[in-house]
Amino acid sequence: NAGVTQTPKFQVLKTGQSMTLQCAQDMNHNSMYWYRQDPGMGLRLIYYSASEGTTDKGEVPNGYNVSRLNKREFSLRLESAAPSQTSVYFCASSEGGTTNEKLFFGSGTQLSVL
């Protein structure tokens, strides 16, 4: 099992460019999440999807959009990248259904916006 797979692993963008971060899980999980990690800030939740067909805002949703394409895939889109979006992005998934469950993380995407 691959678990949670994120692509790309690294990306450099110019201010104003757009891009989509891809995430897929093969564990048949219902819930999926996007976090960003900045030095000294820990992980902050951008968006999450409790189940296929639903998405909700997290702590820092501004400047991002998400799509839960199907049960396996949850993408994060930056429509017009800004230097403040330079960060490491992590996708995660969980079984869903209760809150007493653990998250499984991908290996991250390191994004630099110049």
Added chain:
Amino acid sequence: SQQGEEDPQALSIQEGENATMNCSYKTSINNLQWYRQNSGRGLVHLILIRSNEREKHSGRLRVTLDTSKKSSSLLITASRAADTASYFCATPTSGTYKYIFGTGTRLKVLA
């Protein structure tokens, strides 16, 4: 936000010593989880303690939870160089699947 706060921010110990890190949170919780992150990698789940539990063990890990003080501690006994990592606590926002993470403790174990 219901973000947990870990303390200390950084900790450096000798191999074989015990490492203790603490987490405080703000509101009522169903459970609290601890995760480890090795440099440049994703987070890995270590242990989950439910709100009706006071202590839980997993190998060299011991977690305590004090809901009256809204705090938890993670103890790693007989630490090894391989335990060098950042450790985060996480709590689900009440009634949702939104897991909020703390800022983490960076642990360095010196061989």
